[in-house]
Amino acid sequence: MAKAGNHREITVADVAREAGVSKAQAARALGAYGAVSDAVRERVLAAASRLSYRPNQLAKTLNTGRSHSIGVVVGDIENPYFSLATRGISDAVERSGFTVVLTNTSERVMAERAAVNMLMDKRVDGLIVAPASTGDSPHLRAVVDAGRPLVLLDRTVPGLAVDAARADIEPAAREAADHLLDLGHRRIGYITTADGSDVRPDGPHPLPSPVAARVAGLVAGFTERGLTWDPDLLRPCRHDEAAIRKAVLDLVHSPSPATALIASDSLIGQVVVGALQEQGLRIPDDVSVLMYDDQPWARLVTPPITVVAQPTYDIGYAAGARLAALIGGATNPPPLQPLPATLIRRGSIAPVADGPPARHERTPAT
Amino acid sequence: MAKAGNHREITVADVAREAGVSKAQAARALGAYGAVSDAVRERVLAAASRLSYRPNQLAKTLNTGRSHSIGVVVGDIENPYFSLATRGISDAVERSGFTVVLTNTSERVMAERAAVNMLMDKRVDGLIVAPASTGDSPHLRAVVDAGRPLVLLDRTVPGLAVDAARADIEPAAREAADHLLDLGHRRIGYITTADGSDVRPDGPHPLPSPVAARVAGLVAGFTERGLTWDPDLLRPCRHDEAAIRKAVLDLVHSPSPATALIASDSLIGQVVVGALQEQGLRIPDDVSVLMYDDQPWARLVTPPITVVAQPTYDIGYAAGARLAALIGGATNPPPLQPLPATLIRRGSIAPVADGPPARHERTPAT
DNA sequence: TTGAAAGCGCTAACAG
């Protein structure tokens, strides 16, 4: 198939001819490098604009080895966490002149592998990835082995010596646990999502590092008081509204029902709150709710939701800045500091009620 | 600066040598084109995997002219509308083997221009852009003139003969207007955001096409009844929470206050609902609210928000599918059909109250 | 089927 249209692209050679100089001089003037007399530069630039010349970045990249672009691989760009972090990344790297190539993997490890390979093949200067899997990650190892700068986002990969930009979740998780325990909650459900390939029917679920930190904080709260958290209350579901909804119902309608629910991110939180409302269960009278990641809507619902907030934009920014530094040749930068997460108490957590929760009609619009 | 690490990249030449064949034959085997004997193919492939060869897509692109990537330029990836549409685009083009290069312009025309140029220079095979400006768009015209496939998203550009994937907003806007008018509303505020460079202090604001359609529907409703909509109630603000909040206060506290507010997208809607709550104004008793773009949280707040929903994912998918077809060589495809938008009545619109709205304390958590 | 050689558009020595 012929190239669409028959617009032959204008090249340096064309500009050089038009300006009456050698190709090399034209290239130098255009690229603003090397030594060029004012007279020549002027003529070349004039010729270039006359022909509306546009340099072919591909050719440039091919022999400089720098594409001035970085790859970003996230699980789900629709998750506000990632879209905000992505903006932080963009803002950080754009000021160093990089373009961001963004790919979405729908939290599937296979898609992540493909995306990383493709970005490597396109010769991006560096990569930021939020790994979907906790397991072995040969594709990430390959990036490191190829000497290409890599920064992880949000999650770490055990055994991979790569810096990660993330929040220091555990203290806030612990504080949240204490908050719930102080109010008498003992049956606390934890709902998270996981890639199918990671969730094995038998044996323990390998949780992504930030989820593990959240759960660790919770468990620590129990342990500290000589209590134990029933691990059966941990519910990893598919990334799927129905699965999350089912987990909620399971948890609140079990013979020994959960009196509080923790949503591992705001997408999950949305479904949890919705499911509870549909069931006619009141927050926090019947069920208390804690959500990870603050979102504007969390303050808008009634009652406003208590959350653990992360400095998401800053995390992204830190990842971008670090990657830019690495690409710029920084050798042994100090490890990235985890950024603080904070518990924001609003209205969705209350003392545990005695006895089983009563069923109510859905609260009418006020 | 030396390339990070001293990993010389493996090239076809290396593979050829390892396999004991010519560079050309190796390339043919690797690229699965031309004629290659089974014996050679086998040896080449074996050699390739032994050396863990990865083809350099850049070099390939440089002489085929196809990058197998498309550029997507949106105003704000944090706007759920765009992040959903983007997923639609990705899903559509990925099945044709394209990678998406996503760029965010923060709704700034200058940034859009830069992004489009950069993508052209990177030789993407085609472009999808949601133009930030209604005005003259030489950078978009340049894309067309270069013969590179282009599809617009959400908004059209007058005078540019390019197909746009979008919703057919006006009928739903009209239905919403009738809904409000039937309930007695006459002072209806319309809050939208606009790029600073488009908002001139004097003269009419050139509205982006989808906003114009929304307003047109509103105006039509008034006109039909022999009424006129006071254009002073149109408030274009910067993309800035404070500006939106100010517009809300202005509107509801004016001597002749608005009895209903229309938010032009869900990001604006969030701020509107929040501002109203802070003012102790009840929805819909004191102020009715209509929001464009349905979002999960709209059903979660009390009362649930009445919205005009668009098939955003499908719009993105249509844009992606069309672009892929164009790149594939489709010559005169039928124009894209606008997809239907629908009014979803929930609880945020009520009959207009008599007299000025009373002030109430913020509704306590139920 | 194969291989040699000529590009794709640009940068980067290397001599003048």
Added chain:
DNA sequence: CTGTTAGCGCTTTCAA
């Protein structure tokens, strides 16, 4: 300062 000459890694004639 300027021009000539090689490449970057791959595809693609063109002969053999």
